[in-house]
Amino acid sequence: MNKTVQRTVIFEELHGVKIHPTADEVYAMARKRMPNISIATVYRNLETMATNGDILRLDIAGKRRRYDADLSKHYHLRCRSCGGVSDISQAAISQVTQKLEKLKGVSGIEGYSLEFRGICEHCQNGEVK
Amino acid sequence: MNKTVQRTVIFEELHGVKIHPTADEVYAMARKRMPNISIATVYRNLETMATNGDILRLDIAGKRRRYDADLSKHYHLRCRSCGGVSDISQAAISQVTQKLEKLKGVSGIEGYSLEFRGICEHCQNGEVK
């Protein structure tokens, strides 16, 4: 993994924002400092960094993949209006998860999705789908 | 909303499975009964049915959209191996959400994502992104 100007720019730009940008948004930010960086370079490096554990690839609903420079465990709020993703504090989440039923009453919160990842019985038994 | 053979087939096939298929998978199932149904018809009808509230459009991580004929409130497990999505009972979820920290110990569960939807402060203040 060589050090290149492009990689540094991408990494720094991702660290510079509190939102969780898509590759496209990182591309737009990087372009300001490096006008002819390629969109392919941005996609490629975000994926590599995520695989190396240097940044987080947010596996979240929506058709555009998002990345996060904050590696600590935290949760997200997706805005119905702008489509952006922002953080929810761990403290807030704890309260909320203890009373999921009352969620709808929380200001601004309209819904949530909870998805678990693992191996289903089917696959555990070695059956071919 | 007229009644057509295609619509009936799509609806019935979706009801016939416990998995939560993608449009592609519904297409494959429908084809067995109606060899020259168009993939566009499947996409179109799944979307229409979801909008009408006849089926659920699962807004879930992953690049392929999934649909569910079970309208009751429930949660999902995505399999790392086959990529499929299966159900998790409400009872199980209740226990789990009460002790999220112990999650990793549960057999087969390797991770989860929790996403809230609503309007962020930014948009609530009418700021343009």
Added chain:
DNA sequence: ATTCTTTTTGATAATGATTACTATTACTAG
């Protein structure tokens, strides 16, 4: 049932996001 109007279909083109490819350029050992 026949005609008229509207909806739906099948086939395919278009789109948007992401990934693959490739010739060229930049790093890094030695």
Added chain:
DNA sequence: CTAGTAATAGTAATCATTATCAAAAAGAAT
């Protein structure tokens, strides 16, 4: 400095989904 490897820009290809549109099917009215 030079050979060898890795990374880049530019662009083509792919994948999932959506849009388009002429032809076929449904429903309504006669």
